[in-house]
Amino acid sequence: MKNNYNVEYDILLSKVHRWGELIRFGGTLLIDDIEEDVQNSLYLIQNQRDQFVSKVFSKKNLDDIKKYEIEAVNICILSLIVGVDLNLPHGDLIDLGVAALLKDLGMNRVPKEILYKSGQLSEDEIAEIRKHPIYSSQILEDLGFTKKIIDIVLDHHERWDGKGYPRGKSQDEINYLSRILSVLDGYISMREDRPYRESLHGYDAIKSIIGDNGQRYDPSILNIAVKSIGIYPIGSYVALNDASICQVVAINKSTPLKPIVKVIVNKNGTESKSNQLIDISDNNSFFIVKSVLES
Template structure:
């Protein structure tokens, strides 16, 4: 193999064969761009050169189309069952209509809301893996109010199921998760859509959304107090530094503690004006590193049990330089899920189904999670430092 000095590596470079740090450790598989972060790590480790049998490659329309086709296969045909995808889209459309009626202060369609909640609960029970992938890979932004509310309800249901809540309690939890941010419809558009930085008064105005949400849910919609409290308390923190009441620990209603975790996760995997969306693994890592500040540790444990370190649908790089998609997780071994191989060690698409249970393969392990967009061989280095730049837009900044 030929050696390449670190000084000659540039962010965005790609090779048609694996690039190795040494005889056993891969830096990047074929076709995956080298990141600035990779180069910085090599320098920190005082590694002078890497080696490869390959040559540098440039993007071509044919190659780009091939990889876009691969992603289409992954997330449209394999991952999303017809039932899950159809119900997810229908629920989003229904909730858009609900939001419109609330904004116009018309009669609140409780029957529609209850129908959405029942449908979501049903699909999570029957098609959990498929619906999680829809949440993870659907292209949403912070402006997609309805889709984000549906996603929050889905994640809340998964946490509730792993906390062994009974069915009717999970329905109440899901209803509160769906409606928890309704008060944002009462915040002036001039503040919610403000392009420049928010001032102190703007922040205080946005933070009243929890009280508006409670009022809409309990006083206008006539839902029980238990559901209204989810909206009122979902921005309280485990350490007591949240709002609006600065309560802490188990004084925060359990359902609000659950929605707090789900809401944070959905916010992180959304695209923001100043960063790309986080991949699921980075969002999970961000939540479990909370150190008992914001989230209830018991809720985080149930969240992790339900989602896994590498959520269903995550794209991962294995130590043999192949790339796979996580298809199921092991609660007892979250770092060793079942993985379907989608690209082999040579960077070629795998047509025949090949699933590996890492729990039973001591010779294989996940080196890192990667952004699915990287498989498209997009030009330039991929930025995985978005998490360090924050996870919230104007509304989320103030809400936190």
């Protein structure tokens, strides 16, 4: 019996944590088991897609789970969704998901005083962090992962304009699956606090990557990713023109600025008990005024 999206998400988080611990203490990983975990995620994307995506954008207790583990799982789920919408072959989807979950294993080789430093990083510290794709690929090679997965991991911080790392590849030189990973890695990273900036919430993060102008990301993949995630991602909150507060429950790919929303707070400021749904694309009386943070 397949798990539901809540259970599967939490299982995946605990496994990513365990994999990191195993690598840290010289253990090994079972490739078949990781591929099965990705297959389970694909099943949920096919059967509980909107609910699974909402889990990505839900609030989490960062005291209990490290941010890198949350990011790995979120990037995996969103990368698979974009991959499905790109009609990738099943084998490519599995490899993409495995790479997304394991791409930052090399962070275990970066000194903790650098990794968790509060405040600006020095040039030497930035250079050390930028070695993590190389560290990750070396770890995966030692564990017997395929060259295809290793190449995806190695290229996931390369940029479309050639200014990425570790090898300064550009455009079609970059592994195609890495280009997908790059978009979702950038998007999820924007939603997390960094020493040099505060996090962005869903709408602002999407707006930022839309304005990339062919610098970091493959424009064709970016276009599909925006349609897949939505301008206002599932689970995010918006204010409508009538002063009501709503939660996005589904996106309209043809009209990404007009999702389907559920009323949470009525226009008079009272909590909504009706679970009223509004398809903004099919109702000219409503439009989104702004994105709001969950409180």
